[in-house]
Amino acid sequence: MDSRVVMVSINDYFMYMGGNTNSRRIYEGEEVFNAGHVILCGKVPSEKDVKDTVTIHALCLQTSSLQSAPHTIQGELNMTSNRPTVLNMNCSCKSGSSGRCKHISAVLIHCTRNNINNFEQLSQTDLKCKWSTANVKSNTKEVYKPVEIKAMPCFQKHWPKPIITISKEMEKNILENIGRRVEPIDDSRIINYQDIKCNLILNNASQSITMMQLSSVEVTIENCCKNFLLINLNEDPAVILETTKLSQKEWFVQRKFRITGSRIYEIFTYSSNNWITKNDRYFNPKNITNKFINHGLKYEERARNCFIDNFKVDVCTCGLIVPHNNNWLGYSPDGVVFVDNKPIALLEIKCPFYGKSLFLDYLMDLSGKAKQLIVKYGKNKNNGN
Known part of the structure; x- marks a missing residue:
């Protein structure tokens, strides 16, 4: 032995x-x-x-x-x-x-x-x-047999003495009818539609052929990196989607070590070989604010409502979308467009600062698309479908 x-x-x-x-x-x-x-x-x-x-x-x-x-x-x-x-x-x-x-x-x-x-x-x-x-x-x-609350030792000393005495039959009737309503609640009114949409969004991301192909690519990484990913990217995507919508602090935490839609362009086009400096700047970005960013934040909700009113579609706002099969990626759309209860498109809102003093025709080219000076859409090449 x-x-x-x-x-x-x-x-x-x-x-x-x-x-x-x-x-x-x-x-x-x-x-x-x-x-x-x-x-x-x-x-x-x-x-x-x-x-x-x-x-x-x-x-x-x-x-x-x-x-x-x-x-x-x-x-x-x-x-x-x-x-x-x-x-x-x-x-x-x-x-x-x-x-x-x-x-x-x-x-x-x-x-x-x-x-x-x-x-x-x-x-x-x-x-x-x-x-x-x-x-x-x-x-x-x-x-683990069930017992009444008043039989629990921690509660007995706080159990109030009855002021009045009622019969067992009356006590039974009171307890049976607590919380009951004359009219039953319609089940459809208590369904959490937001949770349903979140699940549809995540399922759609997981079913993407591009995402499936990407997850099958074999990449050799050191054990230290594997352990780092296990520790820092281990949250459930459904939890991330919900909590990052409610908390900006949590949104920054979850996106910090991920390649995201708004930051992939700087990785895709990086030509220098100084990755130590690049990594430090990428994973520890400075909090930048200016009149252009503030303008976009101010009018984003109004722009989203205009889109909904004009196109008569359902737009779901959410937090950071992390695909199950590629949890090192993330994307925060300004909205997800739903048609017939299916997510069909991502909504990306741009509120050009020039719009404060110029008309719409100045911001668009002859084909009806935003001029290059307004939106630099190189990142779209990396977003995929």
Whole structure:
């Protein structure tokens, strides 16, 4: 028997999970572990018979359904040294195929605090029967059985004494009718249409042939860059789309390390070889404001409303669009045009400062397009469809 004390290091845990202390998968994983939801973690015989590789198997209670069958977690650890490294992990939950859900996070935290060599040896029979035949299931149901609020110890001392006494029948009727209305609410009135549109926008971005082709391009990068991308570009695109619309500060954070629509032109046309200076200026841009920018911000909403009124279309405003398959890219349109509940075009608004003193015909050429002095659209070559 191996007498070494072997545990996953905190550093290797963070390296595999690809997050920081503010990442949901990290702090939720710790909460799951501290709640005692990891009810089993042991070693099983490896099917691959690979030397210095250990296969672990764990059971973790479902947070949303504690009395249901637990999630199963499997993974492989490289045990060539006293600091085992995580090779791969998988969980039976909806997010488990990514290998980095909160249940996997909790199991790996368990591996950072316990000697892996002392893990229980499990057989395939043990795995199937552990939940149903052991006391684990009955104990879990007992611990997490529902109780009334007034029965909770932390609440009992604050429970007010009843001023009046009512019958059990009257109490039952009151509780059953709390929140009820005479007229039922129409379901269509409580649907969050903004969330639906956000999903349609992200799905459209993921289905782009250009985006699919781009994601399949193999690029060799150093491990330090891989880890940097995992840590800094790990947010869910749907969350980014919503939060960057509500917070300009979050918008700056999410676009900082991405190639975006408004900044790709300067990368595409960069001819010098001084990338150290270029990178510093790109990732740490100065906050510039002038009369031209202020003019555009002032009239952007008015221009958008004019477009909607003239073309009779639905325009959805959103935050930073990040395609799932290329999360190093981003684009912040001034609006997404919807026709028949489908996103068909991006709206890009330009409010030329010359418009304060000149008529529209001066700003347009004979074909009806904006003159080059107004808009430099080299970046359009890079935006794609």
